[in-house]
Structure formats: C-alpha cells, structure tokens
Amino acid sequence: MSSALLAEARALCSRLGAWRDRPLTFMEVCGTHTMAVAKSGLRTLLPETLRLVSGPGCPVCVTPVGYVDHALALAALSDVVVVTFGDMMRVPGSAGSSLLRARAAGADVRVVYSPREALTLAHAQKQKQIVFLSVGFETTTPGVAATLLEARREGVGNLSALTANKTIPEALSTLAASAELRLDGLLCPGHVSVVLGPEVYQPIAARFGIPCAIAGFEAVEILRGLAALVDQVAGGVARVDNCYPAAVRPGGNPKARQLLDEVFEPCDADWRGLGVIPRSGLRLREAFAHLDAARRFEVELPEPVEPRGCRCGEVLRGAVAPDECPLFAGACTPEQPIGACMVSSEGSCAAAFAHASEDLA
Amino acid sequence: MCVAIPMEVVRVDASRGVVRSAGVELGSDGNLVHASNVELEVRLDLLEDVRVGDYVIVHAGYAIQALPAAEARETLAVLERLAGR
Numbered sequence: 001m002s003s004a005l006l007a008e009a010r011a012l013c014s015r016l017g018a019w020r021d022r023p024l025t026f027m028e029v030c031g032t033h034t035m036a037v038a039k040s041g042l043r044t045l046l047p048e049t050l051r052l053v054s055g056p057g058c059p060v061c062v063t064p065v066g067y068v069d070h071a072l073a074l075a076a077l078s079d080v081v082v083v084t085f086g087d088m089m090r091v092p093g094s095a096g097s098s099l100l101r102a103r104a105a106g107a108d109v110r111v112v113y114s115p116r117e118a119l120t121l122a123h124a125q126k127q128k129q130i131v132f133l134s135v136g137f138e139t140t141t142p143g144v145a146a147t148l149l150e151a152r153r154e155g156v157g158n159l160s161a162l163t164a165n166k167t168i169p170e171a172l173s174t175l176a177a178s179a180e181l182r183l184d185g186l187l188c189p190g191h192v193s194v195v196l197g198p199e200v201y202q203p204i205a206a207r208f209g210i211p212c213a214i215a216g217f218e219a220v221e222i223l224r225g226l227a228a229l230v231d232q233v234a235g236g237v238a239r240v241d242n243c244y245p246a247a248v249r250p251g252g253n254p255k256a257r258q259l260l261d262e263v264f265e266p267c268d269a270d271w272r273g274l275g276v277i278p279r280s281g282l283r284l285r286e287a288f289a290h291l292d293a294a295r296r297f298e299v300e301l302p303e304p305v306e307p308r309g310c311r312c313g314e315v316l317r318g319a320v321a322p323d324e325c326p327l328f329a330g331a332c333t334p335e336q337p338i339g340a341c342m343v344s345s346e347g348s349c350a351a352a353f354a355h356a357s358e359d360l361a
Numbered sequence: 362m363c364v365a366i367p368m369e370v371v372r373v374d375a376s377r378g379v380v381r382s383a384g385v386e387l388g389s390d391g392n393l394v395h396a397s398n399v400e401l402e403v404r405l406d407l408l409e410d411v412r413v414g415d416y417v418i419v420h421a422g423y424a425i426q427a428l429p430a431a432e433a434r435e436t437l438a439v440l441e442r443l444a445g446r
Contacts, residue, residue: 005439085421114422116404136421143423146406190365194418194426217365218443246432247365247418253426256407 005220012223017047019230025051025182026229027318029172030189031058031346032217038351040219050226053181053318054348056171057189059136060087061316061340061347062271066304067135067164068093073299074131074162075099075107080297081125083118084133086111087344090337094305115140115147115161122151122159131293134161139191141165141282142256145263148284148291160293163283166269168192169200170280176208181318185211185229187222190244195260197252198242205238216244263288272306272340273316312339315348322352329353366440367416367433368424371400378405378424380417385440395444 028034034054037043043052056062072093075082082099089100089111103109108128112118118132134144144161151159168189175181188201193214201212211232215225221244228241242248260282269281284292306313310332311325322328322341332338334350341347345354368380381400404423405411416433417424428436 005442114404116422139420139425142407142425143404143421146404146423150406191418191420191425218440246428246436247426249426253407255409256425259407 009220009223012220012227013045015227016045016050016223016230019047019049019234021049021234023049023051024184024230024233025053026185026187026226027053027055027175027181027183028187028222029055029057029168030187030192031061031344032191033187033189033215033222034058034348034351035346036217036219036222038355040222041355042219042222046226050230052187052226053321054315054351055175055318056271056274056316057137057168058341058344058346058348059140059166060085060091060344061312062166062171062273063088063091063135063164063340064270064272064304065092065094065306066270066301067162068098069301069304070294070299071099071131071133071162072097072102073301074293074297075102075109077129077297077299079127080129080131081108081110081121082131082133083110083112083121085113085135087346088133088135090343091340092307092338094302115144116150119147119151119156119159122156126158128158129296130159131297132159132161134163134165136165137168137189137192138195138260139189141264142195142253142260145259148263148288149259151291152288160291160296161284162293163264164269165264165282166271167266167280167282169196169204170277171271171274172201172204173208174274174277174280175317176204176210178317183210184233185213187225187229188212188214188240190214190216190247193242193244193248193252195252195256197250198240198248199250200252201240205240209238211238211241213241214244214248216247271316273313307338310339312341312349315339315341322349323356325349329356364420365418365436367428367436368401368403368419369433370411370413370415370417373405373411373413376404376406378403378411380419380424383416383437385437385444395441
C-alpha cells in the first residue's frame with residue numbers, strides 16, 4: 001500500500017480507536033463489503049467498542065428456498081435452458097438438490113456473467129425456451145430491465161425471467177426498526193447507491209435516527225465510511241454521508257432508474273431470515289407478463305423446507321455471527337454448503353470461512 | 362459482486378461498447394492485479410451519451426455509471442498502488 005494511503009488508514013483507525021463512550025453496532029449491508037471486511041482483516045483493527053455485523057446484502061443468500069425449488073422445477077422441463085449467475089448453482093433447494101446437481105443429472109443449466117447473454121442464447125437456440133434467473137438488487141435489476149426491453153423490441157418469443165429481485169432501502173428500514181439488533185449506524189452499499197442516489201437512505205436516518213454512510217469497496221474506503229458513522233454518533237446527528245462521491249451522485253443514475261421503473265413494479269417479497277417485507281421486491285409489470293417465467297410455465301412446487309439446523313436467517317439479519325451456527329465449518333463448508341450464506345462468495349459464512357485462518361494469523 | 366474498477370471506453374456503437382481494463386483488473390483469485398489490457402464488450406443502455414475515452418463502472422455486463430476522467434485516473438492510480446508490483 002502506498003504511504004499516503006497507509007497514513008490515511010492509520011489515521012482513520014486511530015480516530016475509530018478513540019471512541020470509548022459506549023459500544024456501537026454498525027451493519028455493513030453489501031455483500032462485497034462483507035467480503036472486503038473479511039479479506040482485509042479489518043475487524044481486528046477496530047476497537048472493542050465497535051462491532052461490525054453483516055447484513056442481508058448478498059442477493060443469493062436472501063433468496064428463499066422456494067425460489068430455488070421453482071428454478072429446479074423449470075430446469076427439469078425438457079425444452080428449457082436455465083440461465084443463471086454462478087453463485088446460484090450450489091444453493092440447495094428443499095430436497096437438497098441444486099442447479100449444479102440438476103445439471104450433472106442432465107438438465108441444461110448455463111452460467112452467465114450478464115443477463116444480456118440470455119438474450120444472445122435465445123437468438124442462438126430458437127427451439128429452446130431460455131429462462132433467466134433474475135436475482136439481484138437495484139445494481140443488477142436495471143440490466144435485466146434493459147435486456148427484457150430489448151427482447152420485447154425484437155419480439156423474442158423464447159426468453160423469460162423468473163424474478164426474485166429485491167430492493168435494499170425497504171429491507172434496511174426493517175432492520176433499522178429491529179429491537180433485536182439496535183443498530184447505531186448503517187454502512188450503505190456503494191453500487192446500489194450509484195443507481196438510487198444517496199437520498200434513498202434519508203428516511204432511515206430521519207425516522208430511526210440511525211446514521212448512514214455510503215462507502216466504496218477498498219478497505220480504506222470502508223474505514224472512511226466507518227469514521228463518518230462514528231463522527232455522526234459523536235455529534236449526536238443522523239444523516240446520510242456520501243463517502244463514495246466519485247460514483248454516487250444526487251439522484252443516482254436516472255436512466256437506470258427509468259428503465260427499472262418501466263419494466264418492474266414493487267411487490268411484497270420474502271427474504272430468507274427477514275420474512276416478508278412489504279414492497280421490498282420487484283415483479284414484472286403487466287406489459288411484460290409474457291416474459292414472466294412463473295406465468296409461462298406451469299410446474300408443481302413442493303412445500304419449501306429450510307435446511308435443518310442452519311442459522312442463515314439469523315446470520316442474515318446480523319443476530320448471530322457465522323461461527324455461532326453449529327453447522328459452520330463442520331457440516332457446512334463452501335465445498336458442501338447447507339445454507340446459502342456458505343454458497344455465495346459474498347455470503348457472510350463463506351467470507352468468514354475463507355478468511356478465518358487469516359484473522360487468527 | 363461489485364467491482365469498482367473504472368474501465369476505459371475504447372469503442373461505442375449505439376448501445377454497445379467495448380471497454381478496456383486500464384491499469385488494474387481483478388485476478389481470478391479476486392485480488393487486484395495489473396491489467397493486461399483486456400477488452401470487454403459491455404452494454405451502454407443504462408447511460409446517456411457515452412463517448413470514447415470516458416471511464417465507466419461495469420456491473421453484470423452493463424455500464425452503470427460514468428466517472429469523470431480525472432477522478433477515474435486518480436482511482437486507478439490508487440488501485441494500481443494497491444495491486445503492488
């Protein structure tokens with residue numbers, strides 16, 4: 001690290017270390033922040049009075065098991081190709097199966113980096129039905145919207161999306177109101193804020209009196225965000241500090257928001273660990289109903305069953321640390337995950353598992 | 362996952378663009394490494410008026426934000442130092 005950055009990191013750490021008044025609990029909400037915190041060993045640099053818990057910012061982790069069951073049922077149809085982001089592949093469904101196992105058993109499941117690849121595949125394989133597993137927050141959903149708008153413009157008849165898209169501000173309000181957590185500050189996600197703008201957290205700061213700070217993804221940027229939160233607590237104020245101003249502008253990205261709004265509308269959504277949160281999900285608007293895989297294909301779905309003994313739900317709302325789960329690192333590992341938090345590299349359990357040895361070193 | 366590395370736009374064709382990792386990129390292990398000038402096709406549907414020479418943040422194949430060139434170069438310089446030699 002350069003000397004200027006190192007000096008800044010040291011200065012930030014000593015500023016944080018000077019906090020002695022009372023124990024504080026901050027939550028980092030973004031999966032990439034969770035990874036960066038684990039990887040940098042940042043928790044070990046924080047004073048004992050400062051507790052940093054991980055929130056529900058890993059899209060795969062908060063997707064309920066019933067969605068995985070639905071995806072598996074579609075993958076079992078003979079003319080369907082299921083297209084998904086990679087971290088969905090190993091998430092177990094109710095019966096312990098996964099898309100990875102379904103593929104090994106002959107289902108056509110493809111991993112992509114962008115939703116746009118599903119459209120390309122739909123053009124290339126006209127005799128197949130392409131189903132895109134649309135999971136993600138406001139960062140990802142505008143790209144899905146753009147892909148579906150393009151598909152509609154081109155009259156593509158063999159592409160659809162199985163949606164479980166979610167919105168962050170509504171989940172944060174639920175966490176902010178939680179008596180279980182009693183949060184003192186929220187480290188808000190960088191790229192969700194790029195799309196939405198910093199204003200979306202204003203109601204949380206105002207209504208719940210919880211300081212908010214938007215941070216970038218490098219360790220030093222996260223430290224800046226934490227220092228901004230401590231400063232707000234010390235000053236007895238609760239506002240939204242934008243510590244990632246190069247990318248996060250007032251109003252966010254208007255065009256991304258416009259496309260999102262054209263294709264999707266709010267709906268109640270089920271979050272693993274948090275339950276149903278009103279208007280925290282996005283579903284396709286009626287004008288795009290013909291692109292909804294849930295309507296296009298009729299499949300029978302089992303009653304969803306969460307894995308036994310798994311405490312993912314509590315981990316996701318920051319109520320327990322990953323190593324407080326009896327399955328952690330024993331029955332549940334990244335190789336043989338039982339809960340979704342161990343599957344995705346952004347999951348709290350996977351991040352804690354991957355970097356546990358470094359924290360001890 | 363969110364990758365916050367600015368990419369330089371080298372070609373624009375309506376809603377399609379080609380970006381180049383300038384300076385640093387993410388290695389296969391998720392750590393920053395020095396870039397090998399990899400070019401990547403991205404969609405520009407989510408931004409207005411992207412031009413060659415602009416820097417953008419890319420998420421899941423779509424550019425989600427344009428960055429002022431000066432700030433992007435500054436960010437890249439910091440990330441390059443983090444990548445080390």
